Amino acid sequence: MMKIHNTIVALALGVSLVFPIGTSAQSMSNEITTPITVLEDGVPKKLKMRGADRFEIKWNYNAGQGYFSEVVDEATGMMYLLSADGVLHALNPSGQVKWHSDLGLDWANHLKLGKDGLLYAQNHNLYDFKDGEPAWILAVDKAGKERWTMELPHMYSYGSTFDVSADGIMFVLTDRGVTAIDQDARLIWANDQAVTYKYDYYLSHDVVRLTWIESIQTLLVEKTDNKLVALSLSGKIKWQRENVQPGRRYVSDDGMVYIIGEKGLSFLHASDGKDRAEAPVDTETLNKAGIPHDGAGNFYIEYDEFTIEKVDRTGEKIWSYSRPEGQTGVIGLGLISDRQGNVIFTDTGGSIFSLDPNGKERFIVLRNDEGLVFTRIWAGPDGVLYASADGMGLLAISPKGKAHKGTNTK
DSSP states (O other), X not given: OOOOOOEEEETOOOOSEEOOOOOOOOSSTTEEEXXXXXXXXXXEEEEEEEOTTTEEEEEEEOTTOSOEEEEEOXXXXXXXXXXXXSEEEEEOTTSOEEEEEEOOOSOOOEXXXXXXXXXXXXXXXXXXXXXXXXXXXXXXXXXXXXXXXXXXXXXXXXXXXXXXXXXXXXXXXXXXXXXXXXXXSOEEEEESSSOOEEESSSEEEOEEEEEEEGGGTEEEEEETTTEEEEEXXXXXXXXXXXXXXXXXXXXXXXXXEEEEETTEEEEEETTTOOEESOOOOOHHHHHHHTOOBOSSSOEEEEOSSSEEEEEOTTOOEEEEEEOOTTOOSOEEEEEEEOTTSOEEEEETTSOEEEEOTTSOEEEEEEOOOSSOOOEXXXXXXXXXXXXXXXXXXXXXXXXTTOOOOOOOOO
């Protein structure tokens, strides 16, 4: 039985260590072994870093835990990390622990910040649904105090297929379809036309992401095979499209959908699903939507599993970069830019790469795990990069000698 507590212990944890990077010489130019220890199949090893003459790991936080699910409050820069032992940690951008709260969870797969300002810890039952196991969701405020917890008797898929409106309506994926649930666990509606299921040894589906767009009261359902469906607040289909331009999709607060791919930048609007010839591409809009760009009208894309490119608005290649030889895995799901126009990306071996707008290496954090590592990265406006991954905890990387200010992240 899952136990729930509301204990909050202020300032009980500190940053694990703060240190300058070491200087031991390695075979690669400007490559050093850092004091950061990670686990690979349970075996500890040290992270290496290239570019350590100009960049350093400012701090590392792990609280003795090998796993975090994390979210960032873009308005304040506060970072909330849910560890495998059921403790929720709140850190400011300088790595200082503001509080931690023991939620009493045996396990939680994902942490999400809703548009209503609450934090949602979630445990899906995707693989246990056939055995009658329920899923559950726990809501916590930004002080770490539990608001409520609920069990879901139907299959529940978490993460990208979960969003919350400003009024606290939760949009989830269940065996009944794309579903809206209130915070008393009551079903508001379910739409089984917006999702296709496949019954295998577990219930799989073709939904990639659910995004609630508050300004136009629309739920955008992104599906495989470049299909989109839009649902109204009442769960009715507003429109649906097939053969949408392939590429990464980014949704702005006003409902504009930006698509970046080999053919460059294209637009459609979530209110009607129709293409737009133009849309705002100012720096503030691109930053807020999370679109990787260089600040000069060009964009970063994943060309294939080993290469990223910078392209102009028409998709014309400006430069390409392939990872150095010896890297494990393939380029992962993380590709972002910072406020200075640098690009940062990860691979499934857990390594982190940063290039300047000309495609020149700034730094590489070398992990080269033989297993599959998902690394979450985000950048602060002051040039600090944050990275979190299994077995690593949370890292902050910045230019050497740069003061680390506690400003908001983006």
